Amino acid sequence: MQAWKDKYTAYVHKQQQASPPEPDKSPLTGNLQADLQALQARLGDNGDLVVRDFQLFGAHQAVMLFFSSLVNTEQVREHVLKPLMAGPTGHKEIPEHMAGMIHYIWSTAVQVTQGTTTTDISVLPDAAVKGELILLIEGVPEALVLDMRQIDMRGVEQPQTEQVIRGPREGYVEKLENNLSLLRYRLQSTDFRIEISPIGTRTQSRVALCYIESIADSGLVAEAMRRISMIDTDGILDAGYIEQFIEDQPLSPFPQVQCTERPDKTVAALLEGRVAMLVDGSPFAVIVPALFNQFFQTVDDYTERFIMGSLIRIIRLIALSFSLFFPALYVSVISFNPELMPTEFAVAISGGRAGVPFPAVLEVLIMEVSMEVLREATIRLPQMIGGALSIVGVLVIGQAAVGAGLASPITVVIVALTTIGSFATPAYNAAIALRMLRFPLIILAGMFGLYGVMIGTILILNHLLFLESFGVPYMSPFIPGKWRDLKDTLVRVPLWWMRRRPSFLHAQNNDRLSRNVPAVHVDQILRQEGEPSEQSPADHNAARSRRHQ
Structure with a gap:
């Protein structure tokens, strides 16, 4: 946090052409035992702390300090300890004065790619717990810090939470x-x-x-x-x-x-x-x-042609609407406005609900809560068991609920479509928000019918309009609307049409597409943005000839 405060101060000063302040330092004394004791006192007693004393070039007392759980000890032995313990005959031009010993070791002896020197003892404990090796030498008020960190991590794999059909298969790892x-x-x-x-x-x-x-x-x-x-x-x-x-x-x-x-x-x-x-x-x-529109966009929208990407995005938006409004609309129509349904369909629904002892709102809430419990149990169980549980839960429990008279078949269908619609939302955290808001909408629908659904929708929209993310309105680019920003919202226009970056981000360089694209594309871009074309008639004719060929 203090380092980030310094970075923030440095960045602001850089924008104002000023230099950041220097932090306080605690210098090393050059007394090996005193510096080592002070360093060990700050690190405390640890079973994986290694303190290795040795004779530097067979003539000078030195100490290496590192954590064996964070450092590759084999590399330390081969690339650091072995060359430093070699006798004077193995090294030429060893400095006579200790002042240049650290520079000689770094430039000639050790075989490490990253390292630094410091005279501040207060930074050494943090360096050690990060997996760096500390070298102290008797008579030298300076420490050599070598980056020897190596932690076993899983390899790069396909992302688990963001599956794509056409796109890169690489995902982040823990390192x-x-x-x-x-x-x-x-x-x-x-x-x-x-x-x-x-x-x-x-x-x-x-x-x-x-x-x-x-x-x-x-x-x-x-x-x-x-x-x-x-x-x-x-x-x-x-x-x-x-x-x-x-x-x-x-x-x-x-x-x-x-x-x-x-x-x-x-x-x-x-x-x-x-x-x-x-x-x-x-x-x-x-x-x-x-922003809100980012949570229903995926990589497939851009790797596919714009017609396919736009169609998939529209289907995803329909599924998003299903997951939020479908149960509430069902409750409001069944409880307050059955005349909105066709007569034959209303008769079929009433026949299916004949043996259900609960009102529609309570029936839907029970099924929704049961589905949420089943979903959470499926996520937390091991993968092999979770898949079997989801199938058993949907088929057996749903059929048993209908047979026992706890729910009607139409309610099971509504809850199933709602759950499938929530799975179609690409962003997991946005899908959770829609799942949470589904319940107050169902309660409002059970109390006030369609008026309750409308009131809940207005409250949600007002809240979305109120939100901001780092000073940018959450509903941008819908409100305030701007044509060039609406090209990548409900549908995705061709890539060669999105010539500029989003205006609400206030980018320093707005152009992301040069004009060195096919003439037909440039004409359409400039015509839509109201700018004159920079291509000459000869360029148009040459492009037209190439297209005919």
């Missing part, structure tokens, strides 16, 4: 370096910036803030840094902790940040001008700002 490499692999730009600092007084979890300097709004980056710097807690164990600390309205059921375990989705958000945050130990990235 931060692997996740950043997946981003670097897809975003090979010199403007890509990554700020890394720890958060948590106990866990010291590293949090990476990612953005594209030439695209992202500097105010958005500064606001993200400010909110991260305000986090003061014992530990950050997952990206969800960051989400709860930085969101605008914590009491709202709707998520105000977007969580994803897909690096390609993160890169797409960065290219629009958004900011992403990753936590060491979490396979999810947090993207801000997040």
Whole structure:
């Protein structure tokens, strides 16, 4: 948190062309035993703390300190300890004065790719618990810190919460370096910036803030840094902790940040001008700002042709509406307005409900609660058992409820369609919000009929209009509406039509599509945006000839 406060201060000073303040330091004394005792006192007694004293080049007393649970001991032995314990005959030009010993070791002896030197003893405990090796030498008031961290992690796998038909199959893992490499692999730009600092007084979890300097709004980056710097807690164990600390309205059921375990989705958000945050130990990235329309969009919408992508998105929106309004509409029509149904259909429904002792609203609530319990049990059980339980629960319990007279067949159909519609929502946290709001809508429908459904819908819309995510209205780009931003909402227009980035993100560089595209596409783009074409008649004729050929 203090490091993020320093980063936020440095970023603001950089925008104002000022230099950040220097932190206080506690210098090393050069007395090996005194420095080692002070360092061990800060680290405490630990079973995996290794303190290895040896003779440096056979002539100088030195000590290595590291945690064996975080460091690859085999690499330490081969690339650090073995060359440093070699006699003077194995090294040439060993400095006579101890002042240049650290520089000689780093540049000549050890075979490590990353390392640093420090004269501040207060930073050494944090370096050790992060998996770095500390080298202290008698008579040298400077320590060499080598990055030897190695933790066994699972490999890159297909994301479990965001399945796609056509798209990359790589997902984030728990190791931060692997996740950043997946981003670097897809975003090979010199403007890509990554700020890394720890958060948590106990866990010291590293949090990476990612953005594209030439695209992202500097105010958005500064606001993200400010909110991260305000986090003061014992530990950050997952990206969800960051989400709860930085969101605008914590009491709202709707998520105000977007969580994803897909690096390609993160890169797409960065290219629009958004900011992403990753936590060491979490396979999810947090993207801000997040708007309502993002939660029914998937990677398939963009990897498929725009006609197919738009059709799939419309189907997904219909399923979203089903999951929220369908049970409430059923209760209101059955209880208050049966004349809205065709006569034959109303007779069939009344015949099916003849033996049900409960009113429609209580019947639907019982079935919905039962379905939610079954869904939660399916998620928590082992994968092999969970699949069998879901099938048994849907078939056996549903049929038994109808046979026992606890529910009518039409109610079972309504609840099943509602559950399937909630599964079609791509974002899990947004689907939970819709599942929560379904119950108050059912209660309002049971009390006031269609008027209750209308009142509940108005309250939900007013709440959505009230929300903001990092200063951006949650219902953007619907309200306020702008034509260029509406091209990727209810439907997706062709990629060559979305020439500019979303205006509500205030990107520094709005153009994401150059004019070096086929002439027919440029004409359509400029005609829709009211701009004159820059192509000459000769260019049009040449393009037309190429198309005919």
